[in-house]
Amino acid sequence: MAMNLTRRNFLKTASIAAASVPLSKVAARAESGVVKTPQVAPGSFKNTKTVVGGVCEMCFWRCQLVGKVRDGRLLKLEGNPKSIDNGVSLCARGNGGVAMLYDPDRLKYPLKNVGKRGEPKWERISWDEALDICGKKLKEIVDKHGAKSLAIFPHGSTARYPMDFFERTVGTPNVSEPSFFQCRGVRDMAYITTLEIAPDEDVDMANAKVIFLVGSHLGENIHVSHIKGYLKGLERGAKLVVLDPRFSAAASKAHIWVPIRPGTDTAMLLAIMNYLIENEKYAVDFVEEHGEGFDEFAEGIKEWTLERAAAECDVPVAQIKQVADLLAENMPNVAIHPGRHVTWYGNDFQRERALACLTGLLGAVGVQGGLVKPKGPKGLKRINWPKAETAGEGDLRRMQDVHHFHPPGCPTELIREAAISGDPYPIKGCVIWGQNMIQTIPGQDRTIKMLEQMDFVLCTDIMPTDITMYADILLPDCSYLEKYDFIKTGTQWDFSDEHQQYIAPRMALVEPGFERKDSIWIVNEIAKRMGYGDKIPVVSQEEMMAQSLEGVGLTLDKIREEGGIHIQPGEDPYGNNEDLLVYFFSEEMDDYDYPAIPTYIPVEPPPAGYMRLLYGRTPLHTFNRSINNPWLIHEAPINPVWVNDKVAVRLGLKHGDTVRLVNQDGVESRTTTTVKVTPGIREDAVYLYHGYGTRNKEMTFSVDKGVDDTSLITKIAIDPESGAHGMRNNFVKLVKVG
Ligand code: SF4
Known part of the structure; x- marks a missing residue:
């Protein structure tokens, strides 16, 4: 039996989540003594009993599992072949559940x-x-x-x-x-306010003609059935548009990658919508039937010309127009992804409202490829x-x-x-x-x-x-x-x-x-x-x-x-209720003195010498929740800081250099990390995987590994509508160590 799972293969499998990681191989790595994790007998899973009924919670997607159990000990997890959700596939973290179960650092007694x-x-x-x-x-x-x-x-x-x-x-x-408030809570409330729908991640990417991601780094952010839909959509020919200051896994597959200035997404969304309205390239019938306050909305976003957005977002006019035209040509079968961890700048309700309005403007609700609420069991x-x-x-x-x-x-x-x-x-x-x-x-x-x-x-x-x-x-x-x-x-x-x-x-x-x-x-x-x-x-x-x-x-x-x-x-997921309304102008928000049409609220630019601290996910961890997992931390032991290659030259940094991060308030990271020099990030930002740098010494596999980005978020911005923290308003410089 082959026992040599390479790091490359493991990461590849993790990043597509489309096939079950052969755990026996991962276990073999563990057995080799590289990581001190208990114990899957190398060789085979013969004489194991298959126990059904597992539901994963290495993240909150909750894929369905079966376990291979011998003498009361779990040796392996697999996707449940009966599942019509994740099927037999699990992501790397899902497979790593075995190592979580027997992590010697786990709490054992009161x-x-x-x-x-x-x-x-x-x-x-x-x-x-x-x-x-x-x-x-x-x-x-x-x-x-x-x-x-x-x-x-x-x-x-x-x-x-x-x-x-x-x-x-x-x-x-x-x-x-x-971790709900500072994640998707804002998204849910903005969509409910606009469309009376909590979107979850219910975009029908599998059947979309265009998939539009604003900061969502699918492929690094993995939820198995969601990724299956995304990959199926791409396989069927969907065009992918990605707005991200970083060349993410999704950007690497994109037909149009927009390396947008951080914090300006709402400006670009407003310009796209204004352009679509001015050129009558929107779903006129749908808007007439379901739109509320459309005239006020159209009037209110008029100032958002392509030129103005281009200057604000640091994106060429032609590229914004290209995105808008692509959406219009393919409406209503466009999957406008609502995002998941969306608490970025403390103005996030407005950006999520803009995404929901764009969905409505294109009539992309309840149709193939659009925002679809699947009808589950009651x-x-x-x-x-x-x-x-x-x-x-x-x-x-x-x-x-x-x-x-x-x-x-x-x-x-x-x-x-x-x-x-x-x-x-x-x-x-x-x-x-x-x-x-x-x-x-x-x-x-x-x-x-x-x-x-x-x-x-x-x-x-x-x-x-x-x-x-x-x-x-x-x-x-x-x-x-x-x-x-x-x-x-x-x-x-x-x-x-x-x-x-x-x-x-x-x-x-x-x-x-x-x-x-x-x-x-x-x-x-x-x-x-x-x-x-x-x-x-x-x-x-x-x-x-x-x-x-x-x-x-x-x-x-x-x-x-x-x-x-x-x-x-089940039931046909497509179709809309007659009483579906899209609140382009929200009277409810107006009553409480919030901007009633989606509004761009600029964020502070980085001070001289500093770069905006951005963070996101690695496919190998669910932020800090899985950080001590011996198998997963072994595969992704630290969170290197992404630095633009030109900036690195200016700062005298080389790929692999060890650095400490210092923020605008003089707060230094307790630990260090290495530099990843890349053209795949804007010059005004750096990027880290979130959840590293744990300080608890009882987490023996992960203590002090990588840098805790949260410790550097000392400037606090609160989203007025939702009360959630925005977490991308801090700036850092890098200090070389040694
Ligand atoms: S996506 Fe991965 S970690 Fe999340 S529930 Fe599914 S298998 Fe588990």
């Missing part, structure tokens, strides 16, 4: 911090002692200051049940998912904690009358600010569940300040992370491979003629190791100790799944017999 927050000394304690402390401390805080004195920062499917408990039953309004029951009458009292957003278009939950910054200042009330207890806020939101010193003033901090996670260093009690959660906690639903990835839907409950592939417990058990035990025992909605994860599935007449056993995924007839 821990108590007998040192300082930030410099913890951990003492192993029993579950009873840990839960007693959590129940007592949290109850004391609620009794003294009210439910609103708790801040809850959850993330991922594991955190839904605890979030509901604290928000609904205990009643705190201070719940924020930082009827699953949502199991919930009962809502207290006082729930929501003290809502900071309402009290401050700001961010009227915020995603669900409270803007993270409002909670952080209130906790630090004590105004308008004290926030003294903090529960962080599967969330590493040190790396998710900028202003790390403020996050630490917030935690330092708490009376009690509880963290629950599968791994130690930078934020768990600030916990008083740290609890070990089960990973997604060891529990039942989520039901993934959807439709086939390519919107093919054979319409189908699927229901895939997450089932444990192996038993939890050490003393790890699932979230439902943990929360129920804390709830009992806080006096909410009579409110508990389900006693176990299996019961929760059973109750949810009752709504669609299914059981876990039945789905297991069906191969882990229930498939049923």
